[in-house]
Amino acid sequence: MQNEPLAYKMRPRTIHEIVGQQHIIGSATPLFRMIEKGHVPSMLLYGPPGVGKTSIANAIAGSSKLPFFALNATHAGKKDIEQIVMDARMSGKVLLFLDEIHRFNKLQQDTLLPHVENGSIVLIGATTENPFHDVNPAIRSRCGEILQLERLTGDDIIQLLNQALADKERGLGHLEIDITEQQIEKIANASNGDARKALTLLESVYYASDEKDGVTIINDNAIDALAKRIGVFGDKGGSHFYNLLSALQKSVRGSDPNAALYYLAHLLENGDLVAVCRRLLVMAYEDIGLANPSVGAHVQAATEAAVKLGLPEARIPLATAVVEMCLSDKSNSAYKALDSAIAAIHEGKTGDIPNHLKDAHYAGAAELGHVGYKYPHDSPIGTFGGWVQQQYLPDELAGTEFYKPVIAGEEKRMAAIYEKLKSFKK
Template identity: 70%
Template sequence: MPTGQPLAYRMRPRTLDEVAGQQEVIGKDTALYQMIRNGHVPSMLLYGEPGIGKTSLAYAIAGTSDLPFIALNATTSGKKDIEDVVKESRMTGKVLLFLDEIHRFNKLQQDTLLPHIENGSVVLIGATTENPYHDVNPAIRSRCGEIKQLKRLTKEDMLTLLHRALDDEERGLGKQSIEITAEQLDQIAVASNGDARKALTLLESIVEASDEENGSVVVEDSLVSQLVSRVGVFGDKKGSHFYNLLSALQKSIRGSDTDAALYYTAHLLESGDLVALSRRLLVIAYEDIGLANPAVGPQVLAAIQSAERLGLPEARIPLANAVVLMCLSEKSNSAYQALDAAIAAIHAGKTGDIPMHLRDAHYGGAKDLGHVGYQYPHDTKVGSFGGWVDQTYLPDKLVGTHYYSPIDAGEEKRLASIYRKLESFKKK
C-alpha cells in the first residue's frame, strides 16, 4: 500500500460486509444486498452529504461483484472517457461504472452512455450530494432501478471505523503502538458528525502530530481538543444539506419546538451564511406566525437588521431572540393561504369585470363612462371600528366568494370576530 495515500482512502471497505452503517440501504437483510451477493448489480443513484460513504459503498459493491470496475468524476471526464467505458463493456460483456458528481453529467456524455445503460452492458452507480429528483437528468434517473439516500453514520458506526483503522496492520495504523483513550476516540467520533472521511483524516492527523514515548505514540487530550475544534461539520454550503437545514428550521419553528429550532439555527450560523438564515426567518414571521401575532414581523425584521449591523458572532444574539419568539408565538397561515387561493382562482379563470363604481374616476369623462356610485366608507362610522358601508367590491360573477378563513389564534381571534361581524352586516 503506497504510503502517500490518506488513511481514509486506504480504509475504504473492500466488500459489502466491511461497510459500516447504512444498514437500511445495504444491510444483510436488504433486497439490494441479496441481489448483489447473487451476482446482479442494478444501476443506481447514491445520494447524500459529503463523507457519508457514497464512494466507499460503490467500491464495496465493486469488490463484492465480479464486474470490471471503472471510476470517473463527471466534472473532469469527457466524451472520450465515456467511449473508453463503452469499449471496455464490448470487450468484457459488462462493466460497472462509478460516476461521482453525476449531477454534472453533460448532454454529450449522456448521449454516449445512455444506450449502453439501457441494454445493460454498462451498470451505472452514480453519486451526488444534490437531490437527484432536482439535479440529476431525468433520462439518467429513469434508467436507475435504485435511488438510495445515505444517512450520516452514527457515533457507534464512527467508533467501529476508528477501531478498525487502529487495528488494521495492512491498510491502517495497526503496525504502530498508539496510546489513545476511549474518551479521545469519542471526541473524534462526535466532532466528525457522521462523516467517515473527516473521522479517519482527523485520527491520522492526531497520530501524526503526537509525540512518541518509549516506542509508542501517546495522544494528549490537549492535542485532540485543538484539532477537533478545527473540524468543519456543517455540511455543504448551498448544497442540498444546506437547504435541508433551512427546511428543518422552518418546520421546527412552525411546530413550536424551541430546542430543535435553535439547533438548526446554530448549524446555519456555523455555515456562515447570515443572509440566507435572515431571509428564511423573515419569511417564517409572515408565513407561519402571520396574523396571530402581527407584531412579530417587525420584531424579526429589527432583529435581522441588528444582526446585519453587528455581524457574526454577535449577530447570533438578536437572531436567537427572534427564533425563540417565533417558536413560542401563536401561529397562523391564513393570510397567505387566502392570497394563494385567490391566485389559484385567477389561474383557473375565475375572474370578472371590476364593478363600475370601483373604477378610476379621477379624470374628466369618467362619469360619462359610468364610473359612478362609489360610497366613501369613512363617511359612515360604525362604532369604534371606523367607517363601513355595504357595497359590492368583488366582480359580480364572484359575489359571495370567500378566500380568507380566519383562525381563532392570538391576535387573529380579535380580527376574526371583526371579519365575521362585517360578514353578518352584509347578509342584513
C-alpha cells in the same frame, strides 16, 4: 499505499465490510442478495459527504468482480466515456462509478446512456444533491434505484475508528497507540456522522500527539484543537443547506426553540447569513402572520442588525428573533387566503370589477358608469372606524370567502371583527 490517507486505505473491499447504511446494503436487503449472486443493477447513491457513497461503490466492485472504472463528472470528458464504452465492448460488461453525477453534461450523457440502457455499462452514480432536482431525468430513468444514504450513527463511526486502530495492514494497528474509549467517542462526535472526517481526524491526532517509550499517547488537547478545523457538515447552496433551512422553519412552526436554535447554529456555521435572514423574514409572515403582526417588524429589525453586524455577532439578534417566533401565537391564514384567491384566478373564476370600484379620477368617468362608490370613512361604526355595505368582489365571485381566520393571538380579535362585519351584510 503508505502515503495514502487513512480514510482511503480503510475503504471496504467487499459489501461484507461496509459499516452503516444497513437499510440500503445490509445483509438482509435485496441489494445485498443481488450482488452476492452476481447481479449489480444501475443505481444512484444520494447523500451528504462522508457517508459512504464512494466506499459502497468500491465495495460493490470488489464483490462483483466486474471491471471497475471511476470518474468524476466535474472533469470527465467525452474521451473518458468513449474509452469506457470501448472497454465494455471488449469485456462484455463493466461497472462505472460516476461521482458528482449531477454535473454530467448532455454530450457525456448521449455517449453513455445507450450502453447503460443495454446493460453493457452498469452505472453507479453518486451525488450530494437531490437527484429529483439536480440529476437529469434521462440518467434517473436508467437507474433502477435511487438510494438515499444517511449520516452514520455514533456507533457506526466508533466501529470504523476501532477497525482502523486494529487493522495492521491498512490501518494503524501496527503502531503502538494509547487511546481511551472516551477519546474515540470524542473523535466520533466531532465528525458529525462523516466517516471520512472521523478517520482523517484520528490520523491527524495520532501525528499531533506525543510519543513516550515508543508509544503514542493521544492528547485530548490535540483532539479538541484539530476537531475545530475539520469543518461543519454541509455546504452553502447544497441540498443539505436547504434541508437545514427547512428544518429551521418547521421547528419554529412547531414551537420548538431548542431544535430551531440547533438548526440556526448549523446554518450560521455554514456562513450564508443572507439566506438565513431571508428565510427568517419569510417565516415571520408565513408562520406567525396575523396572530402576532409585530413579529414581522421585530424580525426585520433583527435581520437588518445581523447583516450590519456580520458574524459572529449576528447570531445575537437572530437568536432573539428565532426564540420569539417559536413561542409566538401562529397563523398562516393571510397568505393561505391569498393562495386561494390566486388559485381561483387560475381556475378561471374571474369577473369584471364592479363599476363603482373603477377609477373615476378623470373627466368622463361618469359617462362610462364609474359611479356609485361609497366612502367608508364617511360612515363611522363604533370604535372600528368606517364601514358601509357595498360589494367589492366581481358579481361572479360575490359572497366568496378566501380568508378563513385562525383563532389565535391578535388574530382572535381580528376574527371577531371579521365575523361582526359579515353579520352586517345583507
